[in-house]
Amino acid sequence: MSEPITLYKLIILYMLDKADFPLTDAQISDFILNQGYTDYFTLHSVLGDLEDSQMIQSETIQDCVYYSIKDGGTEALKYFRHRISPSIRQEADRYMSENKVRMRDEVSVLADYYKTTSGDYAVRCLVKEKFSNPIDLTITVATESQAKSACRSWREHSQRIYQFIMEELL
Numbered sequence: 001m002s003e004p005i006t007l008y009k010l011i012i013l014y015m016l017d018k019a020d021f022p023l024t025d026a027q028i029s030d031f032i033l034n035q036g037y038t039d040y041f042t043l044h045s046v047l048g049d050l051e052d053s054q055m056i057q058s059e060t061i062q063d064c065v066y067y068s069i070k071d072g073g074t075e076a077l078k079y080f081r082h083r084i085s086p087s088i089r090q091e092a093d094r095y096m097s098e099n100k101v102r103m104r105d106e107v108s109v110l111a112d113y114y115k116t117t118s119g120d121y122a123v124r125c126l127v128k129e130k131f132s133n134p135i136d137l138t139i140t141v142a143t144e145s146q147a148k149s150a151c152r153s154w155r156e157h158s159q160r161i162y163q164f165i166m167e168e169l170l
Contacts, residue, residue, distance in 0.1 A: 008038055008046045009055075010084050011092065013077040016056060016069035018096050021107050021128065025065040031095045061112045111154040113147035116140070121147035125154040127162065135162050 015031065016023060025047070032043050047067065050056045055073030059066045069077075096103075113123045121144055125137045135158075141147050154161070 004038070005042075005046060005049075006080075007083065007088075008032065008043065009050055010077065010080055011037065011088060012046065012050060012067075013055065013069060013073045014081070014084055014089065015092055015096065016067060017074060017077055018092065019100075019103070021104050022059070022066035022068040023103065024107060025067070027099075027103050027106070028067065031092065035091060061110050066107060109155050109158045111151035113141075113144075113151060115144075123147050123150040123154075125150070125158070125161075127158060135165070137165075 011032065012028060015028060025044075028047070029040065029043060032038060033040060038046075047056070047058075050073065051058055051067075053072070055070055055076055056067050057070055059068075108128050110126045110128060111123065113121050116122050121141050123139050123141060125135070125139070126133055127135045139150065141150060
């Protein structure tokens, strides 16, 4: 493995370790590419290598890929963190600090839909946190346009809906 590829892997692991939520492909790309560390194709090759080696995992929801670090990645980072220069760690820390709220909002409220075997659409609405999902709700609607509308509405109104459900149940 070449030195630059190793560094790119460590930077990704470092970012995923710093975040207490999954990062999207776009969020990782934003940092790595804007800093000029590598190009798009190398970055995605590195992400694939990390996933193949069980250091990170990905989940695709409505055409967006979310990455999180696995135990193997945490262990590798613990042993090789020193190979990331202090200036790169500072850049990553600054990026994470300045963008954390926006990035968390982008990845914590999720909605996706799929066509069921009976011909209607199941809409899965989810709020993710690092170690739990405070709400994971699936509803069924008749049409794809209703499913798309429900996904949009969930992103806009999830806090109010969650609060209503909790008040009604508790």
